[in-house]
Amino acid sequence: MKVTDSIDSLKGIGEKTKLLFYKIGIYQLNDLLHYYPRDYEIYKEPSPLKDIDTDRPVAVIGLIEKELQIKTIGRLKLITTTIKVDDEKIKITWFNMPYLKNSLKSGMKFVFYGKINEKKKMKTMDHPQIFTREEYQKKMFSMQPVYSLTAGLTNNVVIKAIKQVLNQYEIYQEYLPERIRTKHQLAEYNFAIQTIHVPLNEEELILARKRLVFDEFFLFILNLQKMKEACEKLKSPFHLKYVDETIQLERALPYQLTAAQKRVWNEIQKDFDSSKVMSRLIQGDVGSGKTILAIMALIRVVKNGFQGSLMVPTEVLARQHYESMTKMFNDYNLQIKVILLTGSLTLKEKREAYQKIKSQDVDIIVGTHALIQEKVEYANLALVITDEQHRFGVRQREIFAQKGKMPHILVMSATPIPRTLAIILYGDLDISIVDEVPAERLPIKNCVVNTEYRPTAYRFIQKEVEKNRQVYIICPLVEESEGLDAENVIDYTKKLKNLLPSAINIEYLHGRMKGKEKNEIMERFLKNEIQILVSTTVIEVGINVPNASVILIENAERFGLAQLHQLRGRVGRGAHQSFCILIDSSSKKGITKRLEILNQSNDGFFIANEDLKLRGPGDLFGKRQSGILEFKIADIYQDASILQLAAEEVNQILQDDPNLETEENRQIKEQIEKLKNLEQINL
Numbered sequence: 115m116k117v118t119d120s121i122d123s124l125k126g127i128g129e130k131t132k133l134l135f136y137k138i139g140i141y142q143l144n145d146l147l148h149y150y151p152r153d154y155e156i157y158k159e160p161s162p163l164k165d166i167d168t169d170r171p172v173a174v175i176g177l178i179e180k181e182l183q184i185k186t187i188g189r190l191k192l193i194t195t196t197i198k199v200d201d202e203k204i205k206i207t208w209f210n211m212p213y214l215k216n217s218l219k220s221g222m223k224f225v226f227y228g229k230i231n232e233k234k235k236m237k238t239m240d241h242p243q244i245f246t247r248e249e250y251q252k253k254m255f256s257m258q259p260v261y262s263l264t265a266g267l268t269n270n271v272v273i274k275a276i277k278q279v280l281n282q283y284e285i286y287q288e289y290l291p292e293r294i295r296t297k298h299q300l301a302e303y304n305f306a307i308q309t310i311h312v313p314l315n316e317e318e319l320i321l322a323r324k325r326l327v328f329d330e331f332f333l334f335i336l337n338l339q340k341m342k343e344a345c346e347k348l349k350s351p352f353h354l355k356y357v358d359e360t361i362q363l364e365r366a367l368p369y370q371l372t373a374a375q376k377r378v379w380n381e382i383q384k385d386f387d388s389s390k391v392m393s394r395l396i397q398g399d400v401g402s403g404k405t406i407l408a409i410m411a412l413i414r415v416v417k418n419g420f421q422g423s424l425m426v427p428t429e430v431l432a433r434q435h436y437e438s439m440t441k442m443f444n445d446y447n448l449q450i451k452v453i454l455l456t457g458s459l460t461l462k463e464k465r466e467a468y469q470k471i472k473s474q475d476v477d478i479i480v481g482t483h484a485l486i487q488e489k490v491e492y493a494n495l496a497l498v499i500t501d502e503q504h505r506f507g508v509r510q511r512e513i514f515a516q517k518g519k520m521p522h523i524l525v526m527s528a529t530p531i532p533r534t535l536a537i538i539l540y541g542d543l544d545i546s547i548v549d550e551v552p553a554e555r556l557p558i559k560n561c562v563v564n565t566e567y568r569p570t571a572y573r574f575i576q577k578e579v580e581k582n583r584q585v586y587i588i589c590p591l592v593e594e595s596e597g598l599d600a601e602n603v604i605d606y607t608k609k610l611k612n613l614l615p616s617a618i619n620i621e622y623l624h625g626r627m628k629g630k631e632k633n634e635i636m637e638r639f640l641k642n643e644i645q646i647l648v649s650t651t652v653i654e655v656g657i658n659v660p661n662a663s664v665i666l667i668e669n670a671e672r673f674g675l676a677q678l679h680q681l682r683g684r685v686g687r688g689a690h691q692s693f694c695i696l697i698d699s700s701s702k703k704g705i706t707k708r709l710e711i712l713n714q715s716n717d718g719f720f721i722a723n724e725d726l727k728l729r730g731p732g733d734l735f736g737k738r739q740s741g742i743l744e745f746k747i748a749d750i751y752q753d754a755s756i757l758q759l760a761a762e763e764v765n766q767i768l769q770d771d772p773n774l775e776t777e778e779n780r781q782i783k784e785q786i787e788k789l790k791n792l793e794q795i796n797l
């Protein structure tokens with residue numbers, strides 16, 4: 115057996131389970147070993163209720179006060195009871211486990227393990243695990259990994275599969291020099307992989323995690339540096355002379371570019387003036403006006419007779435850019451042809467698009483990942499604009515190099531990272547910062563409230579709609595989900611429709627809808643035919659509807675701060691006063707404190723820094739920032755100090771041995787090659 119063996123070479127994994135593993139991106143044993151847990155259940159000593167101040171599962175010893183009740187709702191069986199813990203009552207609900215009635219009787223004491231919530235001043239626990247005290251004693255202090263799953267695949271199946279592999283192999287060869295490991299107290303590689311999946315205690319887990327985080331950063335930075343070296347030597351085959359159309363557009367815009375936008379535009383122009391291949395990152399807070407800079411760069415390219423492309427993370431956003439660009443080019447009579455290329459086009463539409471791209475019948479191609487698929491042949495692509503989620507890494511550059519020439523690259527990012535980190539993480543790119551928002555913008559007014567505030571919020575929303583404004587409402591879930599106590603867009607929309615006058619058009623949007631439906635909803639929202647859009651976080655990145663003035667975020671406690679900041683950035687993009695209402699459905703002090711940070715500031719950098727302070731380093735289970743340079747295990751904020759160390763080591767190594775030729779460094783080189791082949795490296 116080898117790590118490159120297929121997942122179904124394991125015992126107990128047949129065709130059906132194999133496909134479930136495929137769904138979460140696990141094809142080979144190697145993928146499985148690098149599929150790290152998203153969390154761990156830690157069975158700590160049962161705590162007294164008054165000491166519990168966390169949103170993590172805990173164990174409590176409870177006396178069953180009432181016989182279990184069974185209620186059937188459709189196909190769902192709800193089993194409820196109340197337990198008494200230190201003179202306080204907790205309402206317990208299980209789902210579809212009617213047999214519990216036989217073993218859990220009133221007057222008996224058990225250990226209940228689960229999350230404690232508070233609903234209408236009553237403490238609740240949904241679907242807790244139950245143990246006798248003896249059983250719990252045995253389990254105490256053990257840790258169980260929790261993996262991200264897909265419907266049909268259980269945590270246990272993943273655990274069993276991983277254990278099979280771990281039991282069989284001395285999996286990997288250590289490749290990191292002893293010197294580096296000792297200096298930074300890094301655990302051995304095999305130990306780290308083993309322990310991340312089967313930790314014996316928290317101390318070992320922290321060690322294992324540190325090693326894997328270091329590796330992830332180390333290899334990532336090493337690759338970036340190599341890439342930078344390679345790029346610096348490249349001469350661009352595209353000579354892009356200055357064109358008048360960009361200045362004409364700038365003059366015709368309904369607004370003045372901010373000083374920051376002008377500065378960044380100059381930096382881009384300088385790259386074009388030089389003979390090198392541009393690799394530039396434009397970093398700017400939400401709504402700072404990065405898009406117009408991208409458009410101006412595209413115009414310069416097109417007016418030099420070449421093609422440019424804009425690649426974004428979602429179809430909804432691709433369509434938005436496509437439409438606003440087409441309109442802008444028509445309005446200003448720029449004679450530029452734009453085409454949309456996304457996964458949801460029909461085969462026929464795709465074929466037509468490929469043809470037009472190949473014959474240079476179109477100038478600008480806007481789309482999702484579909485843009486870099488094999489079948490797309492560009493006639494003359496000179497500029498690729500992408501966002502940080504689609505890091506335009508080695509592989510993509512290679513694809514383009516194979517397809518022809520090396521285009522200029524512009525990466526856009528709204529991630530607020532301090533400059534020192536940005537320099538490391540985007541080491542291959544020159545950085546431009548749009549550090550200013552348009553002057554006439556009014557700062558967003560924020561409030562963090564609990565669920566009792568909803569009626570007031572709805573009255574406020576109604577008034578805003580009467581003023582012709584529009585509203586986003588964000589819910590974490592698409593539909594009601596077993597065991598998850600959070601708002602969902604489908605029921606929420608129904609509820610709002612009943613509460614608000616029928617003249618107000620309320621619709622919902624979520625990621626599981628078909629592409630066509632999503633487009634239709636977004637188009638209607640853009641035209642103000644829909645006034646209230648109840649949505650999941652599909653609207654998170656880039657969506658631009660300047661007339662929207664309110665965003666209400668339900669279960670705000672469930673989101674990371676960076677994500678909330680992104681969501682909030684959907685309003686305050688026009689001249690209207692905008693508002694962000696964060697509904698905190700938990701009553702935990704720590705969480706509210708976190709949300710308070712958003713209340714204090716609209717500045718992404720400030721928020722990221724405060725968040726970091728609050729979480730403190732080494733907080734293994736902090737909410738990971740989503741959407742930022744997706745590392746498998748590392749978190750750029752939380753692990754900032756390891757990132758620095760890894761960067762220092764890389765610099766040292768490359769300074770001493772640029773081609774990684776010494777015996778020690780050759781092993782590192784081999785590891786990179788191996789991981790690249792296994793697609794296990796974040797490039």
Ligand SMILES: Nc1ncnc2c1ncn2[C@@H]1O[C@H](COP(=O)(O)OP(=O)(O)OP(=O)(O)O)[C@@H](O)[C@H]1O
Binds near residue numbers: 406683
């Ligand atoms: N200098 C300016 N003055 C006034 N409005 C501007 C200016 N620059 C851009 N805008 C407008 O501000 C809005 C937000 O700009 P844009 O969509 O480019 O933001 P962004 O930086 O891409 O933000 P996000 O990261 O949230 O997508 C748009 O409606 C745009 O037309």
